[in-house]
Every structure is written in structure tokens, then in C-alpha cells.
Amino acid sequence: MRREELLILLTFLLFVQGYFLRNVFPALLAFTIILYLIYLRSEFSPEIEAEREVDNRLTEGERARSRLRLRNLTGKKLKIAILEDFLPHGFKAEVPHPFMLNEGEEREVEYFIVPVRGVHTIKGPRVRVMDSRELYYSDFIVDSEIDVEVYPSLDRIREEARAEENIKIATTYQKALLGLQTMEIHSLRKFQPGDDTKHVEWKATARLGELIVKDFLREVEGDIYIILDAGREMRKGIRSSKIDYATTLTLQLAYALGRYRVGLIVYDDYGIKYRVEASKSPEQIERIVRSLKITPVYSDILGVKIPEISFRVSKEARNFLRKVMPAIKGRRSFATGLMESVSALPSSAFLIFISDITAHTGELIRVLSELKNRHKILLLTPNPVLFYDESRIDRETLLWLYRRYLEREEVVRKFSRMVPTLDLGPSDLLEVIREAIK
Amino acid sequence: MIAVLAAVVGGLIAGIYTPLLSPVLYLLRSRRDLFLLLFLAYCLALGYEFEVANVYEADLVGVLAIILPSILLLDAGLRGEEGSLRGSATYAAALAILIGLFVREVFVLGVLIALIHHFSRDYPRRGAAVSLTGISLLILGLFAGSGMLNLPGGAPSQVVFISAVGILLALFFWRNIKTTELFS
Numbered sequence: 001m002r003r004e005e006l007l008i009l010l011t012f013l014l015f016v017q018g019y020f021l022r023n024v025f026p027a028l029l030a031f032t033i034i035l036y037l038i039y040l041r042s043e044f045s046p047e048i049e050a051e052r053e054v055d056n057r058l059t060e061g062e063r064a065r066s067r068l069r070l071r072n073l074t075g076k077k078l079k080i081a082i083l084e085d086f087l088p089h090g091f092k093a094e095v096p097h098p099f100m101l102n103e104g105e106e107r108e109v110e111y112f113i114v115p116v117r118g119v120h121t122i123k124g125p126r127v128r129v130m131d132s133r134e135l136y137y138s139d140f141i142v143d144s145e146i147d148v149e150v151y152p153s154l155d156r157i158r159e160e161a162r163a164e165e166n167i168k169i170a171t172t173y174q175k176a177l178l179g180l181q182t183m184e185i186h187s188l189r190k191f192q193p194g195d196d197t198k199h200v201e202w203k204a205t206a207r208l209g210e211l212i213v214k215d216f217l218r219e220v221e222g223d224i225y226i227i228l229d230a231g232r233e234m235r236k237g238i239r240s241s242k243i244d245y246a247t248t249l250t251l252q253l254a255y256a257l258g259r260y261r262v263g264l265i266v267y268d269d270y271g272i273k274y275r276v277e278a279s280k281s282p283e284q285i286e287r288i289v290r291s292l293k294i295t296p297v298y299s300d301i302l303g304v305k306i307p308e309i310s311f312r313v314s315k316e317a318r319n320f321l322r323k324v325m326p327a328i329k330g331r332r333s334f335a336t337g338l339m340e341s342v343s344a345l346p347s348s349a350f351l352i353f354i355s356d357i358t359a360h361t362g363e364l365i366r367v368l369s370e371l372k373n374r375h376k377i378l379l380l381t382p383n384p385v386l387f388y389d390e391s392r393i394d395r396e397t398l399l400w401l402y403r404r405y406l407e408r409e410e411v412v413r414k415f416s417r418m419v420p421t422l423d424l425g426p427s428d429l430l431e432v433i434r435e436a437i438k
Numbered sequence: 439m440i441a442v443l444a445a446v447v448g449g450l451i452a453g454i455y456t457p458l459l460s461p462v463l464y465l466l467r468s469r470r471d472l473f474l475l476l477f478l479a480y481c482l483a484l485g486y487e488f489e490v491a492n493v494y495e496a497d498l499v500g501v502l503a504i505i506l507p508s509i510l511l512l513d514a515g516l517r518g519e520e521g522s523l524r525g526s527a528t529y530a531a532a533l534a535i536l537i538g539l540f541v542r543e544v545f546v547l548g549v550l551i552a553l554i555h556h557f558s559r560d561y562p563r564r565g566a567a568v569s570l571t572g573i574s575l576l577i578l579g580l581f582a583g584s585g586m587l588n589l590p591g592g593a594p595s596q597v598v599f600i601s602a603v604g605i606l607l608a609l610f611f612w613r614n615i616k617t618t619e620l621f622s
Contacts, residue, residue: 001619001620002617002618002619002620003470003471003474003617003618003619003620004617004618005617005620006474006475006478006620007474009478010477010478010481010482011604013478013482014481014482014485015597015600015601015604017482017485017486018485018593018597018600018601019594019597019598019601021485021486021489022491022591022593022594023485023489023490023491023593023597024490024491024492024493024496024593024596024597024600025484025485025488025489025490025496025501025504026481026482026484026485026597027596027597027600027601027604028490028493028501028505028600029481029484029485029504029505029508030600030601030604031576031600031601031603031604032505032508032509033481033509033512034572034604034605034607034608035568035569035572035573035604035607036509036512036513036569037608038565038568038569038572038607038608038611038612039557039562039565039566039568039569040565041565041611041612041613041615042564042565042568042611042613043560043562043563043564043565044615075561076560076561077559103561130618132517132560133513133516133517134470134516134518134618135516135617135618136615136616136617136618137616137617137618138615138616139616
């Protein structure tokens with residue numbers, strides 16, 4: 001029920017009361033209340049002017065200042081409420097409490113919005129203007145569209161990385177990840193599962209009666225390239241997208257490997273999006289952060305069943321489409337994004353691939369099998385099954401997800417035979433990967 | 439505060455007790471929705487307590503002494519904390535209302551001053567004209583139809599006539615505006 005409706009109900013009851021009790025007074029009182037309501041309705045014609053300002057460069061998760069300049073163009077007091085219902089998905093707003101704007105007054109209201117990473121357009125806000133009695137309102141949508149770039153929060157990544165083992169993490173990483181070893185023997189140690197049998201020191205083994213292996217000095221100077229897949233498959237998401245997770249992981253890796261020459265290549269379905277050359281400079285993390293403005297694609301659809309329709313396309317037509325479609329979608333050559341990115345790599349480097357292996361499986365296998373002889377490779381792959389919103393899963397979806405999970409296991413095994421492969425869920429960040437590799 | 443004073447004094451002038459509850463309503467002005475619900479009960483109680491059998495023979499000062507403070511109270515309650523007013527006009531109105539205890543006509547003058555002062559904050563234009571037009575139409579209608587309405591036991595016909603004028607006015611001047619929810 002609405003406030004005004006309560007007063008209308010009152011007038012109706014008063015008229016009925018007057019009629020049945022043969023009393024004119026309630027009718028006169030009801031008539032006066034009707035006049036009062038007509039008076040208020042006639043006087044309510046709000047007009048405001050509003051303009052919003054927001055910085056174009058924001059940092060994910062950090063409160064960004066939004067300045068809203070409001071001007072009351074009427075000769076009456078108005079109550080103002082700010083409603084941020086046009087913000088991009090994932091954004092949050094800390095709007096101020098409703099406030100009074102005096103007749104002709106101009107005021108600048110400051111409040112905060114908390115953005116999520118990506119390139120977005122901020123529209124609105126909606127300004128609800130009420131009369132001073134709060135019986136009526138009118139909504140005004142501020143005519144502004146501001147394009148903002150939201151970068152991942154460097155401080156947060158640093159804190160997360162520090163929280164685990166502070167600076168030690170980088171050293172551990174070197175041991176765990178960097179296999180760029182020299183032929184110089186560093187020490188002898190007991191055999192551990194996973195050690196190459198070629199490195200067994202037979203003389204020492206015979207002398208001590210247990211398996212002893214040679215530990216080689218590891219080369220610390222080498223380029224490390226993080227190759228991040230930002231294709232559509234990675235950007236899709238219902239609760240959270242894989243790219244959100246992958247960019248956080250990229251930054252954590254970049255930060256943890258800060259002592260080495262770390263570079264980044266971001267590619268999508270049509271080519272290289274960003275490339276940051278390997279460098280040890282202190283600004284390198286900043287450069288990497290700037291290259292991670294990737295917008296996720298959110299969807300409310302969990303799974304749509306498409307009816308099975310089969311139609312034949314001739315071989316010639318298929319070949320034609322294969323050649324034409326990439327060009328239509330903006331690809332610059334016949335090489336895919338992945339091909340383009342690996343062709344730009346130096347002759348020898350440590351490569352960390354972050355990609356969804358189910359998106360372009362065949363191509364990824366081809367590329368990795370070609371690269372594994374020249375480079376040390378680690379493949380990190382966010383498992384899409386683990387990125388589903390569990391609150392929206394029913395029995396049928398669960399079964400479907402399980403089947404997909406099993407199929408995926410097989411693919412992961414295939415990749416693991418080639419290069420070390422880690423299947424990751426949304427909560428597996430740096431620490432988990434480090435533990436897994438150990 | 440002037441609304442409460444007017445309601446209490448108006449109640450004393452009219453000889454009824456319901457307006458003595460007006461301070462309770464006034465104290466609830468910060469909780470608009472609760473105030474509206476209580477105001478509904480308050481008005482119905484006024485309707486039971488104060489009787490006018492024939493509008494043509496009614497005690498006009500008595501009727502105004504109840505109706506005008508009720509509207510003042512309703513507006514003060516809806517404005518919430520913004521409702522209270524101070525200033526020379528308010529003090530003059532308060533003085534006139536108090537004098538009204540002895541000279542009833544001065545009370546009506548005092549309430550009218552308070553009402554005009556209270557609504558002048560809206561800088562009214564169209565609304566004031568519409569309200570005055572509505573009152574004039576009702577008075578004119580009552581005079582024009584006195585032959586049919588001024589009869590012994592004619593209260594129901596008068597109620598129907600007043601409600602008809604009220605509904606017609608509402609239909610004529612109603613504008614399409616979004617309204618706020620109760621307990622929103």
C-alpha cells in the first residue's frame with residue numbers, strides 16, 4: 001500500500017461514516033483532506049539538473065570517488081535519494097542517505113563506488129526526487145556515460161603474496177618452477193619421487209646403500225613469460241569468470257617472480273592483445289597491471305539446450321568460411337591468437353601458460369609439443385566446472401558437470417604427459433600451485 | 439508545535455476530547471508511516487465524536503476549529519522534523535489561538551494565520567488556486583442546492599453531495615504522479 005492510498009482510504013471511510021451516522025462533519029473533514037491531496041499533487045513538479053564525474057582510471061576493489069553535482073531548479077525544497085542501479089555488473093556503490101535540497105540550491109555530493117576490473121561504461125545514476133512530505137516522487141536519470149578502465153589492485157596482490165610466506169615465496173618459486181638448470185653439480189642428495197633416473201650418482205649410491213642423485217645448480221637468469229589466454233571462453237562466467245581468477249593469478253606470479261625478467265603476453269581469439277617485454281625493472285608489475293584490463297562476459301544462463309539440427313555444409317563452403325570468418329572477426333592473419341603469441345617468443349624462456357584447455361585443445365597440443373623442446377613450460381588451466389555457481393546447480397546440471405569433469409580429466413592427463421599441467425579452481429591461487437608443484 | 443496547540447484549543451472550543459491525543463501524533467512525526475496510520479484512527483474518532491446534523495445550521499467556528507488544526511497536524515506530521523516553525527507569524531498565531539479560548543472567532547483567525555504561514559514555505563501557486571477553487575465550488579454548490587439539501591434529516595444527502603463534489607474535483611485535478619510506498 002502507498003502512503004497516499006492510506007489518506008484516500010481515510011476519506012472514503014469518512015464519507016461512509018458520515019453517510020451511515022447521518023453526520024456531515026466526517027464528509028467535510030474528508031473533503032478538506034481531498035483538497036489537501038490535490039494541493040500537494042498540483043505543487044509537485046520537480047526539476048533538477050545533475051552531472052556526474054568519475055575518474056577514468058580506477059583500481060579494482062578500491063573505493064573510487066563519484067562526484068554528483070545537483071541543482072534544484074524549482075522554488076521548493078526537494079528530498080533527494082541517489083540510486084545507482086545502472087552500474088556495470090559487480091560494481092558496488094556506497095550512496096549517501098537521502099538529503100534535502102533547498103529551493104534553487106546547488107550542491108556537490110560525493111560518494112564512493114567500488115569497481116571490478118575491466119573496461120566499463122558507467123551510466124546514470126538515477127536520482128529520486130521526493131516532495132518534502134515524501135508522498136510523491138519522480139525519477140531522473142543523469143544523462144552521463146563515462147568510460148572507465150579498472151585495473152587489478154596491485155597492493156592487494158602484494159598483500160596476498162606476502163601473507164603466505166613474505167619474501168620467501170619467490171625463492172620457493174625459483175626452486176619449484178625454474179628448471180633452467182646448468183650442468184654444474186651443486187650437491188648430492190637422496191632420491192625423491194619424480195627425480196630423473198639419469199641423475200642418479202651410482203658411485204655414491206653404491207657407497208651409501210641408498211639412491212643418491214646429483215643436484216644441479218639452477219640458472220637464475222632467464223626470461224619468464226606468462227602467456228595468458230583472454231579469449232571468449234576464458235571471459236565467460238556466471239558467478240565469477242575464469243579471466244578474473246587468471247588475471248589475479250598472473251599478477252601474483254608476476255609479483256612472486258619479481259626478481260627475474262618476467263614478461264607477459266595476453267592473447268585472445270583473434271590475436272595478441274597486449275605484450276609486455278620481459279624486464280626486471282621495478283615498473284614491470286605496473287606495466288603488467290595496465291595490460292590486464294580485460295572485461296569478463298557475465299551470463300545468467302546456466303545451460304541452454306539447443307535442439308539438434310543437422311545440416312550439411314560442403315567442403316568448399318567450410319574452407320571458405322574458415323578463411324573468411326577470422327577476417328570478419330578482426331584477425332589480422334591466418335595465425336590464431338595463440339600462434340601469434342608464441343611466434344613472438346625468444347629462443348629459450350620459461351613459459352607459464354594460463355589457458356582453458358577445452359577451448360582450443362588441438363591447437364594448444366600442437367603448440368606445446370613444438371615448444372617443449374626449446375622451452376621449459378608450465379600449463380595452468382582454470383577448470384570451468386569448478387567455476388559454476390553451486391547455488392544454481394540442480395541434479396541434471398550436476399550430472400552434466402560430472403560428465404564434463406571426467407572428460408576434462410582425460411584431456412588434462414593428455415597435457416600432463418607433455419608438460420606439467422595444473423587444473424585449478426577459483427580458490428587455488430599461488431600457494432596451492434606452489435604446494436602442488438613441490 | 440502550533441498544530442498541537444491549535445488542535446487542543448480547537449478541541450476545547452468544540453467541546454470534544456479526541457484532539458487531546460494530538461501531542462501523541464505530533465511526537466510520532468519522525469515515523470511518517472506510523473503517524474499516518476494513527477492519523478487515520480484520529481480522524482475517524484473525530485468523526486464519531488463531533489456531530490453536524492445539518493451543514494446549513496452548523497456551528498461554523500466549531501467545525502473550522504476541528505478541521506483546520508487537523509490539516510495543520512497532518513501537514514506537520516508529514517513534513518517530519520521539518521514541520522516545526524518559528525517566527526513572529528507563528529507567535530502571533532499562537533497568541534490568537536490562545537485568545538480564541540475566550541473569543542472563538544479570534545481562534546479561527548489565529549489558525550488561518552498559522553495555516554497560511556505554514557504553507558507559504560511551499561511558495562504555492564497552482565495548488566493554492568486549486569484549493570481555493572474547490573472550497574468556492576463546494577460553498578456555491580451548497581448554496582445552489584440548498585433547496586434540495588436543507589431538509590430535516592437531510593444529512594445523508596448533504597454527505598453524498600459533499601463527497602460527489604470532492605470526487606469530481608479529485609478527478610478533474612488528479613495528475614499522474616508516482617507515489618511512495620508505506621513502510622518503504
